[in-house]
Amino acid sequence: MPNFGGYQNELYGAALSGVLPKVPVDYATLVARAEAAMPPYVLNYVQGGCGDETTQNRNRSAFDQWGMVPRMMVDASERDLSIDLFGMTLPTPLFMCPIGVTGICTQDGHGDIAAAQAAAATGIPLCASTLANDPLEDVLKASGETPGLFQLYTPRDPDLAASLVGRAEAAGYKAIVVTLDTWVTGWRPRDLNSGNFPQLRGHVLENYFVDPVFLKLLGKPVAGNLPEAIGLWSRLFGKVLTWDDMAWLKSLTKLPIVLKGICHGDDARRAVDAGADGIYCSNHGGRQANGGIAAIDLLPDVVAGSGDLPVLFDLGIRSGSDVVKALALGATAVGVGRPYSYGLALDGAAGAAHVLKCILAEADLMMAVNGYPSIAAVRAEGARRLG
Numbered sequence: 150m151p152n153f154g155g156y157q158n159e160l161y162g163a164a165l166s167g168v169l170p171k172v173p174v175d176y177a178t179l180v181a182r183a184e185a186a187m188p189p190y191v192l193n194y195v196q197g198g199c200g201d202e203t204t205q206n207r208n209r210s211a212f213d214q215w216g217m218v219p220r221m222m223v224d225a226s227e228r229d230l231s232i233d234l235f236g237m238t239l240p241t242p243l244f245m246c247p248i249g250v251t252g253i254c255t256q257d258g259h260g261d262i263a264a265a266q267a268a269a270a271t272g273i274p275l276c277a278s279t280l281a282n283d284p285l286e287d288v289l290k291a292s293g294e295t296p297g298l299f300q301l302y303t304p305r306d307p308d309l310a311a312s313l314v315g316r317a318e319a320a321g322y323k324a325i326v327v328t329l330d331t332w333v334t335g336w337r338p339r340d341l342n343s344g345n346f347p348q349l350r351g352h353v354l355e356n357y358f359v360d361p362v363f364l365k366l367l368g369k370p371v372a373g374n375l376p377e378a379i380g381l382w383s384r385l386f387g388k389v390l391t392w393d394d395m396a397w398l399k400s401l402t403k404l405p406i407v408l409k410g411i412c413h414g415d416d417a418r419r420a421v422d423a424g425a426d427g428i429y430c431s432n433h434g435g436r437q438a439n440g441g442i443a444a445i446d447l448l449p450d451v452v453a454g455s456g457d458l459p460v461l462f463d464l465g466i467r468s469g470s471d472v473v474k475a476l477a478l479g480a481t482a483v484g485v486g487r488p489y490s491y492g493l494a495l496d497g498a499a500g501a502a503h504v505l506k507c508i509l510a511e512a513d514l515m516m517a518v519n520g521y522p523s524i525a526a527v528r529a530e531g532a533r534r535l536g
């Protein structure tokens with residue numbers, strides 16, 4: 150059984166040789182260091198949320214309202230954190246959320262490749278965003294033996310949608326994650342005040358700029374015609390999806406279709422009926438709509454409505470205890486978002502891998518101390534709501 154908590158011994162061992170972690174092990178220090186290191190336009194975009202960021206903050210603070218209860222005299226000296234997901238056997242329940250500006254989180258502009266290298270180094274899959282600085286084919290190659298998921302922003306042009314999905318399937322991705330909540334951009338004061346929206350400056354559009362259907366629609370090369378290419382991207386970006394589109398989405402691929410942004414038990418039931426293969430409970434990091442309920446509080450309802458389908462979950466995962474709580478509340482797999490962006494910014498692939506290993510080590514050690522030898526044991530114990 151892999152010993153993820155053993156990362157702690159590695160860190161202490163390195164310290165004995167005088168080497169301290171290059172990237173902090175806790176989230177608060179990580180953010181402080183990233184704030185000092187990242188260019189303001191990238192930092193604002195990554196950190197920011199919708200409106201006054203109430204939902205974003207609640208996504209975090211809501212974790213404090215849930216607690217785990219330790220069980221004693223149980224042999225949890227070895228922990229099995231592996232999960233089965235869409236035919237993949239994964240060593241841990243973690244995955245990296247799609248983050249559309251990953252490309253510009255590293256100074257060389259190849260953050261998507263660096264994130265994929267972190268996936269290769271850790272066995273933690275990357276859910277690669279449609280918005281990337283490197284083509285999806287190259288990103289998956291950089292993931293090595295670790296499988297990947299592809300997140301689709303469904304374009305308004307059906308041929309372009311089919312092309313992106315076909316390319317992802319041909320490249321070897323294991324599932325298509327269709328994001329439902331971002332056909333229009335939410336109201337984001339930090340970006341509005343700084344006049345910054347990276348895509349409109351031509352960042353992270355490489356998947357479009359190499360796509361044969363996109364290039365046909367553009368009718369000229371991207372080089373020398375960047376403003377027109379960006380304009381076309383913006384006109385094609387966000388298809389409004391309804392339940393009637395499920396049959397069409399499913400017709401595009403043999404891969405499992407996962408619906409990202411499901412926050413209501415009834416929507417989960419609807420997704421099951423419509424033939425979805427996975428449910429992804431998320432409110433987009435509080436970046437799309439303000440005034441919402443924390444996703445962790447919605448998770449039990451979504452799990453109840455999802456029948457036998459796997460439920461992916463993200464939002465506010467900052468530490469190992471957050472991961473364990475999400476598992477206890479029924480998540481099959483747990484997405485890490487902003488933390489790995491900061492790891493990338495501070496030390497590239499190694500920084501992202503370190504951030505993931507820290508979260509995993511804490512989760513593993515918490516399971517050890519609390520007497521949970523498996524995810525099934527975590528789930529059986531459940532999380533208790535305070536107050």
Ligand SMILES: Cc1cc2nc3c(=O)[nH]c(=O)nc-3n(C[C@H](O)[C@H](O)[C@H](O)COP(=O)(O)O)c2cc1C
Binds near residue numbers: 194464488
């Ligand atoms: C900077 C940034 C860009 C994002 N881009 C995408 C994206 O391209 N596609 C997508 O489905 N979700 C995107 N998300 C949402 C994440 O996948 C995830 O739902 C969210 O970050 C989880 O919240 P957390 O980062 O606070 O943990 C983005 C989030 C951030 C912070």
Ligand SMILES: O=C(O)C(=O)c1ccccc1
Binds near residue numbers: 335
């Ligand atoms: O920034 C985001 O969260 C994001 O995913 C996005 C992508 C394109 C348009 C608007 C938002």
